[in-house]
Amino acid sequence: MADVSFYRNLQLPFVEGKRCYADELTYHRHFHEEYSIGLIHHGHTEAWCDGKLWEVEAGRMISFPPHMLHACHPKQGLKWSYDMLFIDPKWLEGMEQQELAQIDIPYLLSTQKNQDCTMQMQQTMNSLMNGNEPLETETALIGLLQQLTRSEHGDLEHQNMTSPADRKYVGIVQEYLHANFHRPILLEELEQVTSISRFHLIRLFKQWQHVPPHVYQNLLRINYAKTELHRQRPIVEVATEAGFYDQSHFTRMFTRVVGVTPRKYKVSVT
Numbered sequence: 001m002a003d004v005s006f007y008r009n010l011q012l013p014f015v016e017g018k019r020c021y022a023d024e025l026t027y028h029r030h031f032h033e034e035y036s037i038g039l040i041h042h043g044h045t046e047a048w049c050d051g052k053l054w055e056v057e058a059g060r061m062i063s064f065p066p067h068m069l070h071a072c073h074p075k076q077g078l079k080w081s082y083d084m085l086f087i088d089p090k091w092l093e094g095m096e097q098q099e100l101a102q103i104d105i106p107y108l109l110s111t112q113k114n115q116d117c118t119m120q121m122q123q124t125m126n127s128l129m130n131g132n133e134p135l136e137t138e139t140a141l142i143g144l145l146q147q148l149t150r151s152e153h154g155d156l157e158h159q160n161m162t163s164p165a166d167r168k169y170v171g172i173v174q175e176y177l178h179a180n181f182h183r184p185i186l187l188e189e190l191e192q193v194t195s196i197s198r199f200h201l202i203r204l205f206k207q208w209q210h211v212p213p214h215v216y217q218n219l220l221r222i223n224y225a226k227t228e229l230h231r232q233r234p235i236v237e238v239a240t241e242a243g244f245y246d247q248s249h250f251t252r253m254f255t256r257v258v259g260v261t262p263r264k265y266k267v268s269v270t
Helices: 089-094 095-105 111-129 134-148 164-180 185-193 197-210 213-230 237-244 247-258 261-269
Strands: 002-007 015-022 025-028 035-042 045-048 053-057 061-064 070-073 080-087
Touching: 002 111, 015 111, 015 134, 025 095, 025 247, 035 111, 035 237, 045 185, 061 111, 080 089, 080 134, 089 111, 111 134, 164 185, 164 197, 185 197, 197 213, 213 237, 213 247, 213 261, 237 247, 237 261, 247 261
Parallel strands: none
Antiparallel strands: 002 015, 015 080, 025 070, 035 061, 035 080, 045 053, 045 070
């Protein structure tokens, strides 16, 4: 049984808060369009990210950049609760380039840095949940990011192991999927835009993204649906526009990725 709530301030459209209480709630592999920063309050989870499995216990924070595939598998028998912040990358354009480069990797934090960031995370979430003045909430969020991007020995960082040549082909496929996610796509199309065989293409894409292109496409559809549901558009209309012609399939996939049904998500972000 899960209790999931979302928090937004209409004057701060670039940030969304999420609070979850659950006995058991497993998130399958997915990614977000935003930077995601999480704090576990209770329980223990195995956080899979980019081919690695990290043990994350209560009191620890973890963050992922946009489009970084990840999944969480909480330990059974323990009450699991956590907070998440989702931050629009466009809002971060005002950050210094060095800071932006540092936040563009997922990591677990060193002990002292984790403590500092936890306090700032709680302040930001409380301000967002309580509907405080936007100036207070945004200031707290900036304080969190300044703490998070501070370089400190002991941070566990993601390492990119893919060669530049391979990454180029994966990037071409990603761009094509981003531009055409709402319609059926043939492997023949991806083969034509990359000029490599579909067999090599699939191998490279799965090596880098850890999912095949069709799964990546469906995740893009779900993220698009979230954005449109923020605008209180009809669920059926949004699902069809995103490329889901089977409403039950859309609901199952949305719930698997977001943790709640499209209807509950739409109500929660009103």
